[in-house]
Structure formats: C-alpha cells, structure tokens
Amino acid sequence: MSTEQSTLEQQLALLHQQYLTRLQSEIPELALQVSALATLSQKQNWRDEVKALKFKLHTLAGSAGTFGLPALGRLAKNLELELRSWMESPAAPDADQIRDFIVLFQQVQQTHQASHQVLSVTSSSQQKHTERHAAIYVLESNQETSGYIELTLTSFGYKVNAATTMAELKQLVDAQSPDALVLDISSDTEVGEGLDFVAKLQASLSTPIPVLILADEDSFEQHLAAVRIGAQGYFVKPLNTTALEARLQRLLAVRSREAFRVLIVDDDQLLAEHYALVLQGAGLRAEILSDPSKIYDSLTRFHPDVVLLDVNMPYCSGPELAQLIRLHDQWLSVPIIYLSSETDSDRQLAALVKGGDDFLTKPMSDTALIVAVFARAQRARQVVDMMTKDSLTGLLQHARVKERLTYELQRAERTGGVVSTIMIDIDLFKKVNDNYGHPVGDQVISSLANLMKQQLRKIDIVGRYGGEEYLVILSDCGKEHAFTVVEQLRKAFAAIPFSCGDSHFYCTFSAGISEWQHGMDTDQLIEQADQALYQAKRSGRNQTLIFDAKAL
Known part of the structure; x- marks a missing residue:
C-alpha cells in the first residue's frame, strides 16, 4: 500500500469516527423532537415542527449510507417520506399516525445503538505521476x-x-x-x-x-x-x-493535465469532507463550500469543472443555488450534479429542470461518485477546449489569449507583480509550405506548440496568435529571465528535424520580448513585443530581442 493510500484511509476512518460521534448527540436530539409529536395536533404551527424534523431526517438518510450505515439510512428515509405525506395533508396527523411514527423511530434508535464499531472504507485512488521526463x-x-x-x-x-x-x-x-x-x-x-x-x-x-x-x-x-x-x-x-x-x-x-476541480456545496460538513477525500483520492481537486452566499466568490477563485450541490439546505435550496449560478454567462457551461436522498422521480426531474445536469441519490458508493464526477468533468473540459483552443495546436485562440493577458495585467496591477510577453514567429515559414506542402507546414506549427507545452511552466500561457505566430505570457517573470527561457526554447526548436518523404529540414523562429510597466494596457504590451520581433527578423532572424525604445 502506498503512503498516499494509507493516509487517505486514515482520513476516511477518522471522518467515520467523527460521524459516529456526531450521531451520539443527533439521535437523542431527534428523539426529543419525535416525542414532542405526541401533542402535535394541539399546535397551530405543527407544520413548522414537522418541516424541521423532516429536514433532519433527510440529512440522516443521505449521510448514514455513505458512512457505512445503510440500514439506518433506509429507516430515516422511510420516516422522512411519512412526514412528507403529513405535510401534504390538509389536517394534522391523528393519534394513530403519530404513535406508529414513534414506534418506527424506535427502530432508528435500536439500529444506531447496534453500531458499535467504526467501519473501514477503501476507496479507489489513482497515484499521481511525479514530474519527470517520460x-x-x-x-x-x-x-x-x-x-x-x-x-x-x-x-x-x-x-x-x-x-x-x-x-x-x-x-x-x-x-x-x-x-x-x-x-x-x-x-x-x-x-x-x-x-x-x-x-x-x-x-x-x-x-x-x-x-x-x-x-x-x-x-x-x-x-x-x-x-x-x-x-x-x-x-x-x-x-x-x-x-x-x-x-x-x-x-x-x-x-x-491539471486535475479536475470539484466544488462541493453541502451543509453537512462531515459528509462533504468524505466526498472531498474520496475525490482527492481519485486524483481530483475538491473544495467544500458550506455557506451558499459565498458561491460567486468560490466560482471566481476556484473555477470548478463540476459543482456537487446538495438539494436540501437551510435558507437556500440546491435548485435555487443552481439558478443563481446560471444567472451569469461564464458559469452556464459548468455541470451541476445534485446530491440528495430524494428518490421521487418527479421531484428529481423538477430539480434538474432548475439548472441541474445530473442527480445522484444518497447514499451512493464512492465508485459511483468518482465515475459520475469524472465523466462530467472530462466532458465539460472538452467542451471548453473546443470553444477556447485552436484545433491544430491545442493552444488558446487569438481572442482567448488576449483575454488571459488582460487578466494577468490586472492581477499584476493589484499585486505589484511582473509580466513578460513574448511574440514568436517561425522564420521563412512560407518557404516550408511552398517546398513541402501545407500538411508539413501544419506539423511544424504543431511541433513548436508541443515544444512550448513541454518546456514552459504550467502557469505560463501560450496562444496561437495567427498563422505561424504565437503569443506567450510569463507571469512573475522579468524580461531578462524571459530572454533565457525563450533562448532555450529557440535552440531546442532549431534542433528538431522535420521530414517530407526522403527530404529532411530544420526550422527556426524569431522572438520579441516586452515587460509590462505600470499603466500599460494589453495592446501596448503586445505592440512592444511585436516591435522587438520585427527588429529580430530585420536583424537576421533566428534570434530573440528585448524591446528597447531607444533602438527604434
């Protein structure tokens, strides 16, 4: 067993122990609420009491199975459904209904008392590859x-x-x-x-x-x-x-590939932590949000690929929160998966209509959770890639890379950081197309894109600016260090052999670098890099130059 697997199992076991400890206080509290039902018909606000008890049973029904207590979860679900029928009735429940409900709740107490040991859970996990040369x-x-x-x-x-x-x-x-x-x-x-x-x-x-x-x-x-x-x-x-x-x-x-990001919105902290650990063990990133009012902050900062959303939460239901998310265009494509112990198909469909994409019924197996989230996240990222990336190179499209540059400049303005921008253009590319054909030219373009993906940092941003021209954004990187990075890239590209039939040839590129200064906007920064690139081309090609206003 790997260290990561051992740590995950220890964390899951600790959560299960915490859950069982929580039940030690929750079940007695439920018992008090259930015993108060004896005088329910005498109260004008009886629906409020039933609603509060129904919510707690709903939470128990959803969490118990996840933490290895399926029998307890099923009993809680039956009680929840009974309370739902009471609320749909015009009159308060009679004495026989209340007595039967109290008897049924005693089974919940007995099942809970029979659970004396912490159950160990083994979940599927994927070890991350370490960074090294393939x-x-x-x-x-x-x-x-x-x-x-x-x-x-x-x-x-x-x-x-x-x-x-x-x-x-x-x-x-x-x-x-x-x-x-x-x-x-x-x-x-x-x-x-x-x-x-x-x-x-x-x-x-x-x-x-x-x-x-x-x-x-x-x-x-x-x-x-x-x-x-x-x-x-x-x-x-x-x-x-x-x-x-x-x-x-x-x-x-x-x-x-950057790990898929999953935002878990659930008022049950222990259950949310369980989901998060399971997903992290499968190689995904998970973040928990217990306060729905912070949803926009979490979306903007975390940029989730998938949102896991509990249906029944106090103050703001899952469908309401889903509709809040869908109010803004930038979050329309983020898949929303509802989590609930709700089994009524009509109610599930009603929730899905309100901004949801899928519905998982609690309790669910860890494997089912991983598969559902992974499939949705993978598909969502594929759709985003199709919308934002160049089909030939997989790099950001012209408009998208400019948007990212604008964002990086805004961040640098706030934090006082530094940003270097590089314009790269393949030398004499027209001759490649004329001599070897456009398919070979496409291979040259793709090869430089692949080389940049491999040699640049994950935080660096690369876009296909047009034709054989690329825009590279290096955050937290001054122009001198950017020069060293681009020179290494230039030499590596010049060493790549290309072929067409029995013919072999090499290509080079020229580059221009500009460093952001306070007050500069996106177009000004790109213009400076483009001027440095033009100077490199005019000076003989196959070289990198830093923008210098005095040299113009």
Missing part, C-alpha cells in the same frame, strides 16, 4: 531510423532508450517499465515475437502503456494485429518523426 523505449533495427527517432524525441525532452533486438528491449523493460513504447514490426524484425511480448507486457500492467507501431506495410492485417496488442498509433515508413511525437504528446498529456 521514458520512451524504441525497438527499431535500422540504425539510421532509430537515430532519427531518438534525435527528434530527445529534442522534445523525452528520455529515449533504443533497442535493435527483442533481447535488448526485454532487458530494458525488465529494468523499468516505459511510459510509452515505439515498436517496429517491419519484415526485418521479429514481428511475431514483438507482438506477443507487447501483449504480455500490457496484460501485466495495471494501466496499459501507449504503444505506437512502425511498419513497412499499410495492410489491414497488420493494423488489426496492432489493435489487438493495444496500439494507439500506426505509422508507415518512411517515418514522419514529428507526427510520431505529436501522437505521443497527446497520449501522454493526461500525465500533465
């Missing part, structure tokens, strides 16, 4: 092709180990499993042995690794053989190594 193993018998693959992938920051025989590959895998495998199944390699080896390797792993196949043939049979061993890419020689890297980058992107 290890790529390559099986390629042709030394020239192998060297070309290694040169390209190394330029992008991968750690490459090349093997020319199956025996060498087995030695590499025995020492350490790779993050991805590039396997040549051409006629001059041990095709059958290689496919069998990969199939057995995948079967031995809890999570299969990405496998990319290289082949001389484009036949259906070899494509089928590749699929059967779990291959996720098939490349026919002569090999386009930049296309190979682009596929690798997409397959391994999940490692560097």
Whole structure:
C-alpha cells in the first residue's frame, strides 16, 4: 500500500469516527423532537415542527449510507417520506399516525445503538505521476531510423532508450517499465515475437502503456494485429518523426493535465469532507463550500469543472443555488450534479429542470461518485477546449489569449507583480509550405506548440496568435529571465528535424520580448513585443530581442 493510500484511509476512518460521534448527540436530539409529536395536533404551527424534523431526517438518510450505515439510512428515509405525506395533508396527523411514527423511530434508535464499531472504507485512488521526463523505449533495427527517432524525441525532452533486438528491449523493460513504447514490426524484425511480448507486457500492467507501431506495410492485417496488442498509433515508413511525437504528446498529456476541480456545496460538513477525500483520492481537486452566499466568490477563485450541490439546505435550496449560478454567462457551461436522498422521480426531474445536469441519490458508493464526477468533468473540459483552443495546436485562440493577458495585467496591477510577453514567429515559414506542402507546414506549427507545452511552466500561457505566430505570457517573470527561457526554447526548436518523404529540414523562429510597466494596457504590451520581433527578423532572424525604445 502506498503512503498516499494509507493516509487517505486514515482520513476516511477518522471522518467515520467523527460521524459516529456526531450521531451520539443527533439521535437523542431527534428523539426529543419525535416525542414532542405526541401533542402535535394541539399546535397551530405543527407544520413548522414537522418541516424541521423532516429536514433532519433527510440529512440522516443521505449521510448514514455513505458512512457505512445503510440500514439506518433506509429507516430515516422511510420516516422522512411519512412526514412528507403529513405535510401534504390538509389536517394534522391523528393519534394513530403519530404513535406508529414513534414506534418506527424506535427502530432508528435500536439500529444506531447496534453500531458499535467504526467501519473501514477503501476507496479507489489513482497515484499521481511525479514530474519527470517520460521514458520512451524504441525497438527499431535500422540504425539510421532509430537515430532519427531518438534525435527528434530527445529534442522534445523525452528520455529515449533504443533497442535493435527483442533481447535488448526485454532487458530494458525488465529494468523499468516505459511510459510509452515505439515498436517496429517491419519484415526485418521479429514481428511475431514483438507482438506477443507487447501483449504480455500490457496484460501485466495495471494501466496499459501507449504503444505506437512502425511498419513497412499499410495492410489491414497488420493494423488489426496492432489493435489487438493495444496500439494507439500506426505509422508507415518512411517515418514522419514529428507526427510520431505529436501522437505521443497527446497520449501522454493526461500525465500533465491539471486535475479536475470539484466544488462541493453541502451543509453537512462531515459528509462533504468524505466526498472531498474520496475525490482527492481519485486524483481530483475538491473544495467544500458550506455557506451558499459565498458561491460567486468560490466560482471566481476556484473555477470548478463540476459543482456537487446538495438539494436540501437551510435558507437556500440546491435548485435555487443552481439558478443563481446560471444567472451569469461564464458559469452556464459548468455541470451541476445534485446530491440528495430524494428518490421521487418527479421531484428529481423538477430539480434538474432548475439548472441541474445530473442527480445522484444518497447514499451512493464512492465508485459511483468518482465515475459520475469524472465523466462530467472530462466532458465539460472538452467542451471548453473546443470553444477556447485552436484545433491544430491545442493552444488558446487569438481572442482567448488576449483575454488571459488582460487578466494577468490586472492581477499584476493589484499585486505589484511582473509580466513578460513574448511574440514568436517561425522564420521563412512560407518557404516550408511552398517546398513541402501545407500538411508539413501544419506539423511544424504543431511541433513548436508541443515544444512550448513541454518546456514552459504550467502557469505560463501560450496562444496561437495567427498563422505561424504565437503569443506567450510569463507571469512573475522579468524580461531578462524571459530572454533565457525563450533562448532555450529557440535552440531546442532549431534542433528538431522535420521530414517530407526522403527530404529532411530544420526550422527556426524569431522572438520579441516586452515587460509590462505600470499603466500599460494589453495592446501596448503586445505592440512592444511585436516591435522587438520585427527588429529580430530585420536583424537576421533566428534570434530573440528585448524591446528597447531607444533602438527604434
């Protein structure tokens, strides 16, 4: 068991103990309210008392199953439904109804008293990958092709180990499993042995690794053989190594993907903490909000991918809060999942109509919670990416990257921070399109985008400004340090080999840097970076210059 798993189980066990401790006071309090029902018909405000008791039973029905007490949860649910029928009746309940209710509540007390031990809960968890260079193993018998693959992938920051025989590959895998495998199944390699080896390797792993196949043939049979061993890419020689890297980058992107963010709005603190721990154990980020009036502050600061919303809360119901969220355009696309012990389908549908996207009924298993949240979060982020990112490079679109720059400048204005902006343009790009065609030109554009994704910080912002031009925003980074960063990027890009058929070529870029000064707006900062870029182009290209007003 890993340290993370052990810690999570300890935290969950502590929450369960706290919940059982809480029940020690809650059940007696409920008993007092139930005993007061004996004189209910004599009170004018009897509906208020019933409503207050119904709310507490609703909370108990939703939380008990989650904390390992399903029988207690079912009993509480039955009592809640009985109180609901009382409130829908025009008259107060009669003595027989009240007596039957009190008898039923005694079962709740007995079930609670029988729960003497803390139940241990094991939830699904995913260990996060540590930040390191991805290890790529390559099986390629042709030394020239192998060297070309290694040169390209190394330029992008991968750690490459090349093997020319199956025996060498087995030695590499025995020492350490790779993050991805590039396997040549051409006629001059041990095709059958290689496919069998990969199939057995995948079967031995809890999570299969990405496998990319290289082949001389484009036949259906070899494509089928590749699929059967779990291959996720098939490349026919002569090999386009930049296309190979682009596929690798997409397959391994999940490692560097920012964790999905989940905002949990629930007035039951222990239950909310349980949900948060379960989701964090599955690799998501979770934040709890117990005060609905702070919803806009939480949305603006946390930017959740999903909102988990309790339906029944004091002062503000879940559907009401969902409608508050939907009042503003920027939160229209955020999925809202209702959490409730409500089982009436009509009431669930009524809640969904009011701004919700899904409904989970308490109690639910930890796995069901993880799957529902993950699926909604993944889909939501995909939709956002389609709306805000360039389809070729996956970078922010022109308008979006300018919006982000404006936001960063506003933040710097408030905090006194520093922001550097870089304009990058690929040198002589028209010749690439003219000599090798637009598809190859697209590969060059994508390769520089992928290189920036890998080499820049996660907090850095990159957008495709237009054509072969990029806008890069480095927060908390002065112009001198930005110069060092861009120079490293420029040299790495210049070392990447591109190919078109049997032809090989290299590309370079020029860059201009400007540093934000107090009072400058977005357009002024971009204009300065663009002027520095123009000066770099005019001075011979393949260089980085910092904006200098005196040099103009």
